Amino acid sequence: MLGKRAKTILETCELKKGVFQDIFFLLLLSLQYIFIFFHQRTSRLQNQLQRSHGITSPISLTPPKDLDCIQTQKLVEALKPFGVFEDQQESNHRLVVLDKLSKLVKEWIVELGESKNLPPSTIASVGGKIFTFGSYRLGVHTKGADIDAVCVAPKHVERSDFFQSFFDKLKHQKQIKNLRAVEDAYVPVVKFEFDGVEIDLVFARVSMPTVSSNFDLGDDSCLRSLDIRCIRSLNGCRVTDEILRLVPNKENFRLALRAIKLWAKRRGIYSNVLGFLGGVSWAMLVAKTCQLFPNALASVLINKFFLIFSKWDWPNPVFLKQPGESDLNLPVWDPRSWFPLKEYEVLS
Template sequence: PAPSFPFLLPSLRGFPPRYTSRLQNQPQRHYGVTSPISLAPPKDIDCVQTQKLVEAMRPFGVFEDEEEQNHRLVVLSKLNSLVKEWISELGESKNLPPSAAANVGGKIFTFGSYKLGVHTKGADIDAVCVAPRHVERSDFFQSFFEKLKHQEKIKNLRAVEDAYVPVVKFEFDGIEIDLVFARLSLQTVSDNLDLGDDSRLRSLDIRCIRSLNGCRVTDEILHLVPNKENFRLTLRAIKLWAKRRGIYSNILGFLGGVSWAMLVARTCQLYPNALASTLVNKFFLVFSKWEWPNPVLLKQPEESNLNLPVWDPRVNPSDRYHVMPIITPAYPQQNSTYNVSTSTRAVMVEEFKHGLAVTNEILQGKSDWSKLFEPLNFFQKYKHYIVLTASASTEEHHLEWVGLVESKIRVLVGNLERNEFITIAHVKPQSFPGNQELCKQSGYVSMWFLGIVFRKVENAESVNIDLTYVIQSFTDTVYRQANNLNVLKEGMKIEAAHVKRKHLHYFFLSDSSSPVPTNSIRIIKKSIKLTLNG
């Protein structure tokens, strides 16, 4: 049957033979830093498999219908008009001549998954407000913030000015929007402004450079893939797979959206004529065999006289310690995976190998695509777990505390994997509410689970492992950071427990008549000591 989605190739039924041979003989533009692995055109079976892939993804809500897409466009158009109106009003208040104030422009540029064309139902939109030079950053967080406050359809408005990339977050007519700000050294910002021009970055504030970086990277990724529609469908599949397998989280040391996009883009460069069903399989093939820490590059890094810091292990010693570098293609080039540790990389490579085995089965007709999206059974995977709990006495304090603790969990993973007896520390990206018994004791509680793999010790009946220092070092880091940010409140606590797989179910008891048996599980505040029998 003909595909029901416009983002699929119109030729999904299969290439006519004449077109196929013409494609093989046609000179093609070269993409990427190496030659392609294969220029083979799709076969009819690839088209059938790609349609089956689409059908398998459909139940997960990865495709938006036309009505939702149009609603997003309307919301963005209204937001763009608000920005232009505000910038013009601001110009008048700063004594620009009326004719100049009316024509200073200003524009909203989208980036991230929405700009890439791979956003899911209900996903937020990342955007940057680009303003001319008479608009200060303080204006954006004050007068524009006030303007947004008075819009009837804008809800949940909040500003995060101290973030690495300062942002205003809000819901506009049901659409979540994260809006960052960039001030250019231009008198006017026209609708056809090209943000890809490196000279736009000259003499900009570092926060503005970071704000523009999202757009510049997204645009460059789209420019560097041979076929945008094949790229988009493949990326949708890989992102869904990564979320289902519990390895989609930049903050916890796995990969975030832009990193997955770059890996898929590199796969598309290596197989420029392949359809999504083939590309998903080749993605797993390429990255299960990739020799890390060789970097993944979509193009050769470009030189610039702007002297901004870029990823370069020849110059920056700290860059040499990155274990899974994936380098953004727009200047200034950065490693998007600096949070990845040896443990999280090992977990991801294992998942790439599993994905390769599953997709090989699918393409051989032994399984269907739904098998690829089966979730990882995390709580059966390991024999040993560390349960991390963060608690606070009020809901508001708890939200703030959980955000800080989560941002530091990768520090704990790093501390654990440096222990000579630990080979893997695998954190599950999802947090869980504490059961009623825990909540009775501590108020509002969130829990994270880390699967632990211990190194086998030869010729030893048992080994005593003391993780006291590891845990204490982590909690000290979190408390110190909380103090520095002035967010530490009375009642905010972190605790850790070593738990064997057979006792995990106690943490999920919701019936208060069945308390957590303290003889089986001890929440250990000061130390974690365990004995491994050989």
């Protein structure tokens, strides 16, 4: 009798032991999944910060509130009467004009290759491309605003060709008006009105035999052996793309920048020619605000913009990223070593 009872007790203990082992195993498994989840979430956040938010940690990652959404929509409505947004028809017209200009450029580059007796096989692939930059490329241009663009041509095209034969080609286009060249500018430019759209076109000649449709201006190697004027021409597009790459949310950035640009223009302080800030400078300040408040909507970003830069310790520079090193032997702006440069070079 006692033996049976002892056996029953032992079996019960073994059963409970098995249950406890199962529970313990499930608990360990749950903890493991929780650890993996939080590790992956932390890694994603760290990667997001490293990828999008520049060199300083965000001040706040707070998501938008309902009131922020309401205020941002009110901001959009408040901006509309000032011509800050163009309609779809005007937007499509700009694309048509840019496409026509691109065809003119490619046609001219081929004609130039033929006049310089390039082999037919080379002429067939010389290419050429138009890149926009400035407010249009940023996506913050207003109704009737001009378009800044750069004509990128292969190595058989000289700067003198651009200001002579291409200028002459533009002269004979019926849709082009108010054509003029400013060759002695810091960045030499041809200005004209193409079917109602004002365009400022600069020129860059790269040291390659062809400029294909997928030519990448972000590749530093395209700057190798270039004339300084060509580098300045390419920098407009490169800087614009880099600003967009460094903001966490492009749409929030664009709306906030539209509002700040309008404010600056109406206060008479939107002009680097007059010693104030120009378009790129305002864009960089708004981009910095976006980095510090990556989840904020435009209505909040505008408030933070004035809060941050009214208290900024000037003349400390505003960095969106660390100045990079390059093996191209080109000057890189650095606040510790810019003094030897001519004043106009720094301000331009």
